[in-house]
Amino acid sequence: MRPFTRIVLHNKGIAYVFAMAFLISSMLLGIAIGTVAIPVSTIIEIIFTDIFRLQGQGIDPMHASIVMEIRLPRVLLAGLVGASLAIAGSAFQGLLRNPLADPYTLGISSGASIGAVATLFFGVSLPMVGAFTLPMLSILFAFATVLFVLFFARKVDRLLRVETIILTGIILSSFLGSFISLMIALSGEELRQIIGWLLGSVSMRGWEYIKIIFPFFLIGLVILLANTRELNAMSFGEERAQHLGVNVERRKLLILLSGSLLTGSAVAVSGTIGFVGLVIPHLTRTIWGPDHRHLLPLSVLIGGGFLILADLISRTIIAPSELPIGVITALIGAPVFALILMRNRRERSAGR
Amino acid sequence: MITVNGLTGGYAGGEVLKGISFQVGHGELFGILGPNGSGKTTLLKMISGALEFRKGAIELDSRPLTQYSPKQLARMMAVLPQHSDQAFPYRVKETVSLGRYAHQKGWFHSWSEEDEQIVLKVMEQTGITHLQEKSIVELSGGERQRVYLAQALAQQPRILLLDEPTNHLDLSFQKELLDLLKKWAAEEELTVVSIFHDLNLASLYCDRLLLMENGEVLIVDTPAEVLKEERIKAVYKTKVKNHPHPEIARPQLLLVPKSDGNQAANFQIDASYLDIGSDRIALKTPAKLRTMSSGITGAGIGWHNSFVHRVVPMDYDCSDHKAEMAEFLQANGFLPSETVAMMTAVPAESVAHRFFKNGEVSIFIMVSAGNTHRESPRNINTWLFINGRISEEAFIQSAMTAAEAKIRVIQELQGSSTSDAGQSAGISTDSICIAATQQGELIAYAGTASPLGKLISDGIYSCTKQAILNYRAGKTL
Numbered sequence: 001m002r003p004f005t006r007i008v009l010h011n012k013g014i015a016y017v018f019a020m021a022f023l024i025s026s027m028l029l030g031i032a033i034g035t036v037a038i039p040v041s042t043i044i045e046i047i048f049t050d051i052f053r054l055q056g057q058g059i060d061p062m063h064a065s066i067v068m069e070i071r072l073p074r075v076l077l078a079g080l081v082g083a084s085l086a087i088a089g090s091a092f093q094g095l096l097r098n099p100l101a102d103p104y105t106l107g108i109s110s111g112a113s114i115g116a117v118a119t120l121f122f123g124v125s126l127p128m129v130g131a132f133t134l135p136m137l138s139i140l141f142a143f144a145t146v147l148f149v150l151f152f153a154r155k156v157d158r159l160l161r162v163e164t165i166i167l168t169g170i171i172l173s174s175f176l177g178s179f180i181s182l183m184i185a186l187s188g189e190e191l192r193q194i195i196g197w198l199l200g201s202v203s204m205r206g207w208e209y210i211k212i213i214f215p216f217f218l219i220g221l222v223i224l225l226a227n228t229r230e231l232n233a234m235s236f237g238e239e240r241a242q243h244l245g246v247n248v249e250r251r252k253l254l255i256l257l258s259g260s261l262l263t264g265s266a267v268a269v270s271g272t273i274g275f276v277g278l279v280i281p282h283l284t285r286t287i288w289g290p291d292h293r294h295l296l297p298l299s300v301l302i303g304g305g306f307l308i309l310a311d312l313i314s315r316t317i318i319a320p321s322e323l324p325i326g327v328i329t330a331l332i333g334a335p336v337f338a339l340i341l342m343r344n345r346r347e348r349s350a351g352r
Numbered sequence: 353m354i355t356v357n358g359l360t361g362g363y364a365g366g367e368v369l370k371g372i373s374f375q376v377g378h379g380e381l382f383g384i385l386g387p388n389g390s391g392k393t394t395l396l397k398m399i400s401g402a403l404e405f406r407k408g409a410i411e412l413d414s415r416p417l418t419q420y421s422p423k424q425l426a427r428m429m430a431v432l433p434q435h436s437d438q439a440f441p442y443r444v445k446e447t448v449s450l451g452r453y454a455h456q457k458g459w460f461h462s463w464s465e466e467d468e469q470i471v472l473k474v475m476e477q478t479g480i481t482h483l484q485e486k487s488i489v490e491l492s493g494g495e496r497q498r499v500y501l502a503q504a505l506a507q508q509p510r511i512l513l514l515d516e517p518t519n520h521l522d523l524s525f526q527k528e529l530l531d532l533l534k535k536w537a538a539e540e541e542l543t544v545v546s547i548f549h550d551l552n553l554a555s556l557y558c559d560r561l562l563l564m565e566n567g568e569v570l571i572v573d574t575p576a577e578v579l580k581e582e583r584i585k586a587v588y589k590t591k592v593k594n595h596p597h598p599e600i601a602r603p604q605l606l607l608v609p610k611s612d613g614n615q616a617a618n619f620q621i622d623a624s625y626l627d628i629g630s631d632r633i634a635l636k637t638p639a640k641l642r643t644m645s646s647g648i649t650g651a652g653i654g655w656h657n658s659f660v661h662r663v664v665p666m667d668y669d670c671s672d673h674k675a676e677m678a679e680f681l682q683a684n685g686f687l688p689s690e691t692v693a694m695m696t697a698v699p700a701e702s703v704a705h706r707f708f709k710n711g712e713v714s715i716f717i718m719v720s721a722g723n724t725h726r727e728s729p730r731n732i733n734t735w736l737f738i739n740g741r742i743s744e745e746a747f748i749q750s751a752m753t754a755a756e757a758k759i760r761v762i763q764e765l766q767g768s769s770t771s772d773a774g775q776s777a778g779i780s781t782d783s784i785c786i787a788a789t790q791q792g793e794l795i796a797y798a799g800t801a802s803p804l805g806k807l808i809s810d811g812i813y814s815c816t817k818q819a820i821l822n823y824r825a826g827k828t829l
Contacts (some may be wrong), residue, residue, distance in 0.1 A: 245426025
């Protein structure tokens with residue numbers, strides 16, 4: 001590495017400035033671009049006006065409503081979902097010491113999908129929550145799945161080793177997957193809706209969905225950020241972590257549960273968007289190193305920005321139609337992942 | 353510092369340890385030995401708190417292990433793993449800094465100046481300061497092991513547990529690491545408990561050793577006591593020979609391979625092997641002989657297959673005789689590393705040699721005697737080949753027996769002496785080489801009363817006498 005590159009990459013301050021700039025520009029782009037283009041200066045004006053309850057001078061009410069009612073909530077939701085998946089992915093990869101782990105490894109996505117697909121398939125509408133039946137059931141099923149995985153894994157192996165957790169998650173995912181396939185096979189006109197949900201989307205959700213995900217996001221974020229040193233220790237192996245003084249059992253449970261909280265709520269509001277939780281942690285780690293104290297917060301910023309851009313592409317590329325966002329993340333994510341893999345392998349083999 | 357009492361337990365499959373008890377004191381370097389599957393690693397895991405035990409107690413500093421919180425335990429005790437897998441390319445300094453985890457407080461763990469100083473110090477001590485910005489996946493096995501050692505030391509533990517610490521290290525790092533541990537044990541009262549596969553390393557460095565067999569303690573004692581030949585033979589089911597270290601008072605064990613290559617042929621050393629030339633007398637044997645000798649090349653104890661008795665002129669320059677001798681040997685087709693060589697000015701034709709046999713035992717002797725150097729009035733060189741397997745004890749007895757016989761000849765001839773050959777018995781230029789084929793039944797003794805001793809005594813007597821008489825005759829001619 002050249003000295004200059006080394007300095008830039010090792011300076012964490014620069015890393016945060018860059019990641020923050022990436023997130024903010026993604027947000028501005030996401031709000032500005034669409035069937036009606038809105039200049040960035042106007043966007044800033046509208047948002048400030050709204051926050052401080054000022055009387056906007058000369059602001060087009062249509063622009064204001066597009067920004068505040070449609071695009072801002074959409075961008076925020078995409079950002080929150082991307083951030084949740086990215087930080088959960090980083091934490092799971094570190095905890096499970098497996099670079100192939102992602103937020104869905106534990107079977108959370110299958111659980112959430114069962115809830116969502118069943119809602120659509122049976123046309124369920126719970127009293128009290130009404131239109132929010134789907135996210136609510138989805139989130140409930142996600143948590144039930146994670147608790148079951150942990151309970152079952154603990155039954156099998158009292159030490160709750162990561163191998164056991166991963167295997168249990170994979171088995172349960174396949175098991176639940178068969179039920180989803182069954183419902184899809186039996187579905188009629190709900191098919192489009194079900195497939196659309198499974199591929200993921202953040203469109204037409206509004207502020208209500210942000211209210212659903214935000215508390216979970218906040219709780220999960222705080223807990224994970226308080227466990228970054230433990231994650232560092234545990235990525236050297238659980239026994240090593242214990243010898244370094246980490247209360248492994250408690251920390252592991254805490255990290256698994258808060259990661260699941262983030263993932264479950266993200267899936268519930270947007271469907272199963274793939275690759276964000278796998279690629280963003282890798283990308284961030286490759287650029288700025290594996291230290292979880294910085295990896296986690298940087299993943300939040302990069303993951304949020306990435307999903308906002310993916311959403312922007314999904315709704316503009318074949319406008320006025322929209323592509324499912326999951327297709328975009330997979331189309332971008334898979335090649336990026338392949339590139340990172342190639343680069344890392346080459347670096348490693350060159351180092352030997 | 354560590355007290356283990358009646359420790360019993362293991363994995364779900366069954367009990368690995370059965371009633372283990374021992375104590376380790378402050379600042380002690382304590383080694384755990386035992387064959388594969390004897391429970392060494394299980395024991396270490398239980399002491400480190402990684403594995404629960406079913407019965408018994410472990411106390412650290414008079415407090416039960418189970419009463420320590422994970423962080424308290426990490427401040428008390430550090431563990432150097434046999435191997436560590438790293439999924440991610442952390443940098444060396446980040447890795448070492450993790451050792452400070454147990455010392456940091458609060459939710460977000462602030463990094464203090466003290467933490468920084470300690471990390472820098474342990475990196476310095478383990479010699480990895482220059483690697484600190486490197487990624488640990490780029491390091492060699494030995495460097496990585498030192499990084500983990502630094503991490504363990506950053507915990508500032510009072511006890512250090514190691515599982516075969518020298519596993520991936522080359523010779524110099526093994527020594528460096530163990531020297532370092534020894535130093536810390538002495539200077540900082542660090543208590544070190546380590547598993548060893550290499551009995552000899554354990555013997556060199558440990559204050560006390562624990563030998564395990566089938567999950568039980570066989571013995572806890574000093575290396576000299578634990579590493580007895582018979583005991584190791586029984587526990588490891590392997591033939592070994594105990595041999596003292598040449599420099600320090602520690603026992604070393606040598607493996608004895610099933611076939612040592614010395615069984616080439618069943619040969620008997622006699623006059624037919626002797627090759628007498630004008631400037632040297634040589635004897636080459638089909639296999640290497642165990643030798644104990646004084647002389648110029650190959651002196652001491654060793655294994656050799658060429659024996660050279662070199663004749664030099666009276667005015668030979670002795671300033672660097674060793675190097676000159678090596679050159680001579682090489683020029684004449686002898687490998688200095690496989691040769692026992694002596695030097696004399698006595699003419700080659702005056703030597704006496706003879707084969708002696710008494711029942712099963714046979715020896716071949718060659719003696720050269722005479723005045724050699726202007727300043728040295730007498731020089732008697734003796735070769736004694738024994739066709740048999742003799743003990744070290746018998747080697748020494750052979751030397752004594754031979755010396756006594758030689759003195760007997762000198763005293764006897766002194767009266768009739770016309771020259772000064774008999775003056776001052778005990779001149780340092782005399783050399784002897786005793787070589788044994790080490791084949792056949794073991795002969796334990798070679799004192800004058802034993803059959804071998806008798807043969808040596810008579811043989812040396814007659815050969816030495818003959819050699820002196822030959823020399824006198826040659827001189828008067």
